[in-house]
Amino acid sequence: MTLLSIENLSLSIHGLPILRDVSLSVGRGEILGVIGESGSGKSLTAFSVLQLLPSGTTCQGRINLLGEDVLTKPEPALCAMRGRDVGMVFQEPMTALNPVQTIGAQVAETILIHEPNTPKPEAMKRAAHALTRCELPQDKFPLSRYPHEMSGGQRQRVVIAMAIALQPKLLIADEPTTALDVTTQAEILDLLARLVREDDMGLMLISHDLAVVTDMADRIAIMKDGAVVEEGGADLHRTMTHPYTKALFAASSHQPDRTATPEDTPLLEVNDAIRDYTLPRTSLFGSADTFRAVDNVSFHIKRGESLGLVGESGCGKSTLTRAILGLEPLQGGTIVLDGQPVGPDARRKMQVVFQDPYGSFNPRHKVARLVSEPFHLLGRKATDAEIDEALISVGLTPADKTKYIHEFSGGQRQRIAIARALIIKPELIVLDEAVSALDVSIRAQILDLLADLSDRFGLTYLFISHDLSVVRAITDRCLVMQSGKIVEEGPTERLFTAPAHPYTQTLIAAAPTLPDL
């Protein structure tokens, strides 16, 4: 039986059309995966089921939920429906909970809102039960906890507990794991699958990650530009017909061609690096505590090599990067680049590309100025020819240098970031999550570009990411980091096929994988 059927839903915000003729359906006990790039309208489709849309939105078509059209329901009826018939889980667990209320109160609220006559202790008991079902046992996570006392994955469980407290027929999960680590992601996905099974719920699972969805879903819908371009079963990768679907699958498992071979001389050597952070003092006169973010790390990179560094969020990857770049002092150990300890002189031999294509550039400067910024290290201004060359080498045109950064897309911005790194012809480029914020198709292009540049200029990369598939695609050798320590090191292929350290094993096991095409 279909729980939810969306028929020809069109949606516009302030007259601007966003969704076009979207039709989807979810049945009892069924998992529908919805995939699409950023901005394709996945979230708005989900919100329109709950009718939690931004002001100025108009919907056309039909959304049938349990046989009733939600588009014609009055607001009170919608309120009665939300949380009882349909539960929803959002992307960002860190902000999805009210920071000033205990988790118990927030979960119990779902119950109290819909069943106002429930006595409070009774509601609390049921909340405790819901939390336990979501693997937050009372002995470890009492109801009196506040959200800030829990990790991201734990918070996401609270949100899920809130959504399933009344055992709704349908659960909508909008990118529920995007903000989480691979290991946590695997746990949350398992939890969702289990709940669907136990309660015979329908689940609409929205994601931009093909691997996640293909692992889980019974049926898959692909969205692009506000329309569903293709729909199919779990074997979509075999039955797909639409070119966009094909491109998406291709890009997701893209393997850039890399021909460059590393020399045998080490370019960068890190020996016993230690980085301690001083924590804010807890008492006025007590001594300050320290936190060791990088703990006795040693490794080296060979000239022309592409070295990967993987690890969970907060394990110290970025801290290590900053130390290598000479931005923060070490409390122990040495870092030597090309025979020189890192310092102002060594710095001109390396550059960096950051994760956030939007925050990497001063919005008030033009591209020419942005790109030529590293010339400060050389103590002179960049010539026009040098700027043009850098832009051309990343696939942009010289005309772009008079534009402002907001005139570019995310992928183009990341190219400009690479151009900025390239312009003084460094030997080492550090890429800290350089492709994590990009859509798969754009990511594929950037990876190609990186491979191409390393061939042409003989560049050395230190490639940092939490996304194992990307690391596997672009690196020769790989380091695994956990809580500030390097726990395993080895050639990438060997590491992925035969991980030795238990932590590496969990990491690789948790990573969702695409079926081979």
Next chain:
Amino acid sequence: KTDVTIGLQLEPPHLDPTSAAAGAIDQVLYSNVFEGLMRFASDGSVINGLAEEWDISEDGKTYTFKLHGGVKFHDGTDLDSADVKFSLDRARAEDSVNAQKALFANIARVEAVDPLTVKVTLTAPQGNFLFNMAWGDAVIVAPESIDDIKIKPIGTGAFKFDDWKQGDSITLVKNASYWGDAAKLDKATFKFISEPTAAFGAMMAEDVDAFYSYPAPENLAQFEADPRFTVLAGNTEGETILAMNNKQAPFDNKLVREAVSHAIDRQAIIDGAMFGYGTPIGSHFAPHNPAYIDLTGNSDYDPEKAKALLAEAGMADGFKTTLKLPPPSYARRGGEIIAAQLRAVGIETEISNLEWAQWLEQAFRGKDFGLTIVSHTEPMDIGIYARPDYYFQYDNADLQKLMADFDVEADGAKRTEMLQQAQTIISEDYVNAYLFQLALTTVVNAKLQGIWADAPTQAIDLTAVSWSE
């Protein structure tokens, strides 16, 4: 109705009239709570106070006062000659903090002859000794109550101090065992309202029954037109002058001072700053005093003459000077008008509005000013011109000799003549520009009678005040 609420602009800092200059202390307490041997009557004449009679020795150096019998302080103790001796000795002592210590400077000895007789011996005969003894600074206090006098004044007057809500009001109640004619009121409250607007509001809303020395003359026409109120316009001892720094260039030049005097239109100032209240004066002397002579002609308004005088003094292009103004509105508003009038003859003034403390520091004590406006409210104070170190720094040996002679002269007619001579000298020397005699404008409820219209001293004598119904 037997109680009255009287608005006052300033609050007394404390309640001891014998150790501060603040006029507000006298306004509340003089002759209501504290009495002296002599006292001022409403017309300014000096009459007997606690002294029933007095006698001056042949050589004019010994005064014998006979006190009223049966006078009691509010704390029940008797007034006797020892109290008088205590009061006078305290005022002239080495460590005295009496603001008018000069009043007592001439006393050589005070003796209590018997409980009701006091003999005061002077170092030299002094014409105005009785007058001095009428001042608020010369009231009789008792040694028993002196320690707390600043917050709990104990006197002999027709009213007893009752309560002081600091910042707000002081209440007096009738003294049932007063030695003289009993007061008609049972209770009097003095309410302190410093803002002129608030004063207007309080009067209009009838929150107060009278406002002594109403601070905003612009409102008086309104009160006069209102049948609920009467406006009493009386005299004060306040000669309002544009003081010139006689030792500072260019005011050390008499021609310049004369020019300034002629540049000023007194009537415009009286109209503009005081809304018509005030009497023009031509010298430092109160017009209601019998010895007054009208010398305004010496400095009539004549800007052309002023310019000519300036040219003669070698300053045809005018000059720049400072004009320092203390807070009262006669000074602030008058100052703006004077600045405009001086500008018309080429004298540019830089105005600075000062608080009293700053004015005392800069202008009065520091003598750092070109021009300043101030009202000299002490009675019969022409003697200040004989003090070369006084803030306007007028140094004229003739006048100094004249005033010294005047001090020891006892003959009435001669005294008058000498006073007139002094008036003429300073007027013709153009020591200062004499503006007007400050008017005392008191707004009272039409049914309230007996409030003094004039202010021979800073006092609100309530002993004769009553309601008409």
Next chain:
Amino acid sequence: MRSLIFGLALTAMFALGALVSFVWTPYDVTVLEIANKLKPPTADHWFGTDHFGRDIFSMIMVGARTSIAVAVVAVVIGMGLGVPLGLAAAARKGSLLDEVIMRGNDLIFAFPSLLIAILITAIFGPSAVNAIIAIGIFNIPVFARLTRGAALSLWTRDYVLAARVAGKGATRISVEHILPNVANLLIVQGTIQFSLGILAEAALSYVGLGAQPPTPSWGRMLADAQTLIALAPHVALFPGFAILFTVLGLNLAGDGLRDVLDPKLRVQR
């Protein structure tokens, strides 16, 4: 947008009045005509005359000069000192310098501003310059705090990291990258402080501590008019409205600017 235009128009009107007053006013405000005092508004004197017979319209034009000058200079002082302090504190976050700057700010904030302004003018004597100093001092922590707060979040941006990788020092980064990106915020806060400055100048002049006569000032006009309010209300009404509308104009302009420049800007009031 509408509020920006309306606000700017109001502000511009008074600014224009102030500018024109340098070359022309309907009547000379230094000439007193006492016979002509307290005349209600007529065709000759649009806003009537004051207690010295001066034309109130002309006084308001010239008074705008004082109000605007005092407020602008006070804001400039506040920005000129506060912004560098804020930038420095943010650049050396957690250091002794930061601590000293921020505690200093807290201390100034803890002082009752009007009272301190009165004290300052009591120390140095009342004048427009001292009013400016008194108002300006309290602008410093406002701008310092605002700048520091905004700069701190900018310091974590990747483009600042990129600039550091390019070898740029803290001063250079503060000037090149931080300052331009807090400029919007400062402009908006500037208009707000400007309007507060006008109110503060009026309050100080009202208690007699602002610009000294014969320089007209709105606050002093109100102070002079307060006893006349029942007799000739126009004397008190027009300067009051002048203050009200200028401040209103500036606030509207500030709000509008914020919406136009960046709807997410946070401004302290």
Next chain:
Amino acid sequence: MLRYAIKRVGSLAISLIVASLVIFACIEVIPGDPASFMLGINAQPDTVAALREELGLNASLGARYLSWVTGMLSGDFGTSYTYRSPVAEIIGDRLWISLPLALIALGLTVLIAFPVGILAATKRGSWADMSVMGATQLGIAIPNFWFAMLMVLLFAINLRWFSAGGFPGWENPLAALKALTLPAIALALPQASILARVMRSALLDTLSEDYIRTCRAKGLTQRQALWRHALRNAMIPVLTIIGLQFSFLLAGAIIIENVFYLPGLGRLVFQAISQRDLIMVESVVFLLVFAVIMVNFAVDLAYAWVDPRLRGRA
């Protein structure tokens, strides 16, 4: 929470010491001598010197600072130069007007600002929002002493509903409250306007937070989400402003107290400045600074009460 409080007390003490030094230094440099002010223009120099000695003005600066500070620690603020009674007593009396006035004004502020701010936020963009926000703009722009003057003209002089000012004393609480009404309104109007705007924007901010969306997905109505979740979170900026406003109301009433001739702290200190009653000025300013610092401290503690995230952190 306790550790948090203890840490704050430490920095509190340092602030107070620095503040007392700054105050003392500033006020002692004011030109003008209290003794000569009291004795007027006819006083003789020896009299002035005698009074200076009596007032203890001839002691060294350091000695006077120490005696002032140590005195304050034992609750003795010294003796007023002009009133000649204990400063602590006078301030105590005046506080009985200033404190209630500030509290009433703050009460009014909150009473006006909360409903208005909430209304404007919930009906964002509506006609009600626009007109209320327009009114708050006017409220912020109006000089409060001018507004007070106009109120006196209307309510006291023309309508005679209220007395024009003054304070009858707390013996008659009703009359006392009545006397504080107009001043409190004059003080509260601009503050309420500011607070209403802060309330509105804080609420709008929290209403756009993710967790409000979560609440809505649970089935809460817009209203329920606002009252149960948004309001408490919006309190943090609002509390900051309320804290600032309370201290402002305590000290900022100087002008209003003059317009209504209320014998409060503001008028006391204004008068004390002009009479050079330095010890009084120092003590009042210090008291006000102390009040501000304490209010900030209370606000900080209130944050921790509102926001559990701050409780654990020391």
